[in-house]
Amino acid sequence: MLTLAFAAVTALLATATLMPVLRSGAWWIRGFDFPRLQLLLLSALVLALQLVFHPIDDPWTTAIVIVNAACMLWQAWWIVPYTRIARVEVADAPADARTRIRLLASNVLMTNRDATPLLEQVRAHRPDVLIAVETDAWWEARLDTLSDLLPHAVRCPLDNLYGMHVYSRLPLHDAQIRYLVEDDIPSVHATLELDDGRRVALRALHPRPPSPTESDGSEERDAELVLAGRAAQASDLPVIVAGDLNDVAWSRTTRLFRKLSGLLDPRIGRGMYNTFHARLPGLRWPLDHLFHSRHFTLVGMQRLEHVGSDHFPILVELALSPGCNDPDAGLDADAADQAQAREALEDATFSADATARG
Known part of the structure; x- marks a missing residue:
């Protein structure tokens, strides 16, 4: 009887383990990407x-x-890179690196009507850039009170649930709100001018x-990540991509984006920095991300305290220090990856407006 019980549970675990191997975008399959830990x-x-209760004798x-x-x-194999067992992908910033940028990203949870914890964190940590998502007009009114610290805004x-606000201490140039795939899912694209002019x-x-x-x-999400990845690769500037990527x-899709x-991903070799679900300690995974080009090294990274949302905010400080990262760091796309990217774009349904803008 015990053998049957262990066999049944093991069969379920094996099925859950193999589900993400399927090249399907169905939510009930892609959902198994999340709880690997x-x-x-x-x-x-x-x-x-x-091993304790049943002899291994047949x-x-x-x-x-x-x-x-x-x-x-x-x-x-999938999650060990996001532990301290692995080698870090992003080097620690040199002690004399002076050109730095601090970013705070938070999914505020639109229905959360207590902005005070997040506002207090922003004033305490004084980021150069705040990225807030799930923001509506109510949240905009509260976040606008940060204009003394962060005078530039998109x-x-x-x-x-897909509003987005970017507030910055640094000047924002060529700022755009773009709808890459769906006409109700915005993204913000801008050029930051750092203190030294870069x-x-x-x-x-x-x-x-x-x-x-x-x-x-997941087709539309996957297509947006492909488009964002290609745009980052084509940029002549140092690049930062951040937000709740869901x-x-x-x-597989985030690896394709990389x-x-x-x-590069500064979490590799340092930890998972699980940001969701803030209210369920046993069911958490990293949904809020910050990726950057190899121009940057890491000053520090931390998950901040709960702000009433179902996500924890995340704070990352980078130093602009080209040449300090391992030239082999990161992942490279081969022909199969490029084919997968083309397939992702073909599978997605683009709205008419998004196709024109993206």
Whole structure:
């Protein structure tokens, strides 16, 4: 009886482990990209219980142990880079690096009507740039009170959970609100002028997630990441891409974005920095991201305290110090990746307005 129980649980874990391998955008398949750590821990628990309570003395029990171990190893392959076991991808900033930029990104949760915790964090940490998503007109009125610290702004208040605001201490040039794929999902594109006059391309994103309440599939999200990745690769300026991407750092689609863009992830070798879900400690994963070109090194990165949202804010400080990162850092796109990117764009449904603007 115990053998059947362990076999049934192991079969479920193996199915959940293999689901992301399927090249489908269906939300109920793509959702298995997220809980890799949780699935690894469940496989480890089942394996430990079997070793303690059930002898490994026949082919069935041996097979169950092997399958569970294989599940653990497969999940670990994806998430170990986001632990301190791995080598860091982004070098620590040199002590004498003077040109720095500090960014704070927060999904505020549109229905959250207490702006005070976030406003206090902004005033405490004094970022050069604040990226806020899920912002409507109510949130805009509260965030505008930060104009003494962050006088430059791009505002796109929406009541559909996809509003976006960017506030900056630094001058913003060529600022645009663009709808890359869907005509109700904005992104902000601007050029930041740093204190020493050098300029940086900033891209703020918040694509729609695959979920039963948002979108049946991930096609539109995946296409937006492809477009953003290609734009970053084509930029002549140092690039920062940040926001709630509604995708985990280790997913196939985020890895494709990193390959297409050539951008680096400062979390690699340092930690997951899980930002969602703020109210469910056992079910958290990294949805809020900041990627950057190899022009930057890392001064510091931290997940901030809860601000009443279902996301934690994240604070990242970078130094503009070209030549300090390993020239081989990051991921490279091959022919198969380029084909996958073309397929992602073909599978997405572009709105008429978005096609014209994107």
